[in-house]
Amino acid sequence: MRHFLLKSLAWTSGVLIALALVLAAAVWLFFAPVATQPPYRLVASWGGLGAAPGQFDGPNGIAVAGHRVYVADSLNHRIQVFNLHGQYRASIEVSPQGLLPQARPMNLNIADGKLYEADYWNDAVQVFSLDGHLLRTLGGKTGSGPGQFRAPGGASAEPDGTVVVADFYNQRVQMLSPSGRFIRQIGVTGKKGYAASGRFNYPTDVAVNAHSGDFYVADGYNDRIQEFNAQGRFLRMWGGPFGLHLPYSINVLGGLPGWFRTPTSVAIGPHGDLFVADQENNRVQKFAADGQFLTAFGHAPRQPGYSVGAVAVASDGNVYVTNQSAQRVEHWVPVASGVQ
Amino acid sequence: MSRKTRHHVLNMSGSTFAPALLGLAIALAGVFPVQAVTQMQTPAPHADAYVVRVDGLACPFCAYGIEKQFSSLPGVTGTDVNLANGVVIVHVKSGARLDQAQIAKTVKDAGFTLKRIVSTPAEGK
Numbered sequence: 001m002r003h004f005l006l007k008s009l010a011w012t013s014g015v016l017i018a019l020a021l022v023l024a025a026a027v028w029l030f031f032a033p034v035a036t037q038p039p040y041r042l043v044a045s046w047g048g049l050g051a052a053p054g055q056f057d058g059p060n061g062i063a064v065a066g067h068r069v070y071v072a073d074s075l076n077h078r079i080q081v082f083n084l085h086g087q088y089r090a091s092i093e094v095s096p097q098g099l100l101p102q103a104r105p106m107n108l109n110i111a112d113g114k115l116y117e118a119d120y121w122n123d124a125v126q127v128f129s130l131d132g133h134l135l136r137t138l139g140g141k142t143g144s145g146p147g148q149f150r151a152p153g154g155a156s157a158e159p160d161g162t163v164v165v166a167d168f169y170n171q172r173v174q175m176l177s178p179s180g181r182f183i184r185q186i187g188v189t190g191k192k193g194y195a196a197s198g199r200f201n202y203p204t205d206v207a208v209n210a211h212s213g214d215f216y217v218a219d220g221y222n223d224r225i226q227e228f229n230a231q232g233r234f235l236r237m238w239g240g241p242f243g244l245h246l247p248y249s250i251n252v253l254g255g256l257p258g259w260f261r262t263p264t265s266v267a268i269g270p271h272g273d274l275f276v277a278d279q280e281n282n283r284v285q286k287f288a289a290d291g292q293f294l295t296a297f298g299h300a301p302r303q304p305g306y307s308v309g310a311v312a313v314a315s316d317g318n319v320y321v322t323n324q325s326a327q328r329v330e331h332w333v334p335v336a337s338g339v340q
Numbered sequence: 341m342s343r344k345t346r347h348h349v350l351n352m353s354g355s356t357f358a359p360a361l362l363g364l365a366i367a368l369a370g371v372f373p374v375q376a377v378t379q380m381q382t383p384a385p386h387a388d389a390y391v392v393r394v395d396g397l398a399c400p401f402c403a404y405g406i407e408k409q410f411s412s413l414p415g416v417t418g419t420d421v422n423l424a425n426g427v428v429i430v431h432v433k434s435g436a437r438l439d440q441a442q443i444a445k446t447v448k449d450a451g452f453t454l455k456r457i458v459s460t461p462a463e464g465k
């Protein structure tokens with residue numbers, strides 16, 4: 001009897017393992033896209049931990065405009081400006097808005113020749129000229145009402161000036177007029193959404209197409225990207241099978257190509273491609289505008305933390321990434337093109 | 341499967357596939373290892389600080405969020421967050437005290453779950 005039970009158990013286990021392997025192969029075949037472009041190569045980096053000019057303490061946002069690289073140096077409460085080779089040029093102090101004694105700048109984006117900075121601690125979006133002058137502040141009072149924020153993670157603007165904000169703790173994306181008047185929102189305020197499109201689980205950043213106004217949202221803890229048109233209508237989502245995220249699920253497969261583990265930043269390249277900072281996978285992933293996976297690159301962190309925080313793309317296609325664990329900015333180039 | 345077809349499949353509306361995917365995820369959980377296993381070391385007690393362990397901390401957004409929530413409590417002078425082991429150290433003014441309910445609510449408001457309070461100022465050195 002005991003022998004029979006053991007034999008049955010072994011047989012059942014074998015069948016289950018074989019089934020799991022078949023399922024794994026099916027997932028790989030159907031849901032793990034193949035890279036169609038070569039990866040990128042790390043050619044330079046700069047920074048290091050500290051508060052002196054050129055050093056960082058929590059580089060959590062980055063943007064490139066022309067020959068300038070802007071880095072949100074979160075724990076130093078400033079945005080630092082460099083040239084494309086990492087030479088320090090200037091610093092923009094991010095002033096507190098009155099709620100807390102310190103600002104905490106997060107993702108940065110460039111739109112219509114202006115720098116958009118999300119201040120996570122002061123619940124504000126600040127708009128600067130590219131030479132660092134504060135043009136206006138949206139929000140600045142914590143809350144869940146229209147036009148208020150609870151820890152905005154990233155903001156940008158459509159070609160007509162409509163401001164789009166990833167409102168992290170409010171679980172929504174807000175669309176506001178240039179002066180901050182509420183237009184509409186996507187998502188349900190304060191309610192996490194998982195499988196459904198147009199719902200969010202801690203959105204971290206937005207990237208707006210400068211021509212069409214369509215925008216992408218890094219849906220952080222849903223491990224996916226959602227795309228909307230300029231009016232906020234859902235277009236598509238991806239990151240795992242159909243972009244679905246199941247409540248309380250463990251993202252054991254998030255390391256597959258085209259899948260994510262906590263996307264924290266998004267940026268659009270000169271040809272409309274989308275670059276995603278896939279933080280917990282320590283990599284940047286590149287997609288065509290319609291979500292087709294193109295390639296991925298990155299490296300393991302050498303210190304505690306993650307080697308990828310935020311991503312930006314220059315007009316020549318070179319990519320700049322904040323390495324949070326090393327407190328540095330990295331410069332990556334497409335392998336085929338070499339150093340430019 | 342051609343790349344075009346694969347791309348089409350990847351972008352299909354997926355809500356009807358949820359039950360199948362749930363089963364698939366459960367089956368695959370046994371095949372693919374979870375990426376990282378955190379070293380569970382016990383942090384040293386701090387004078388004038390609460391050391392708490394929190395579930396779900398993953399990124400700087402989490403760290404700054406929990407830091408922001410604790411900063412709003414009276415008596416709190418600063419917060420250190422260690423993402424790698426899920427430990428939050430809440431520094432308080434000498435004599436200031438927080439109770440467990442207050443700490444648990446603050447952690448919850450930041451979007452996380454309090455696992456346990458490892459040490460309090462009274463137990464600190």
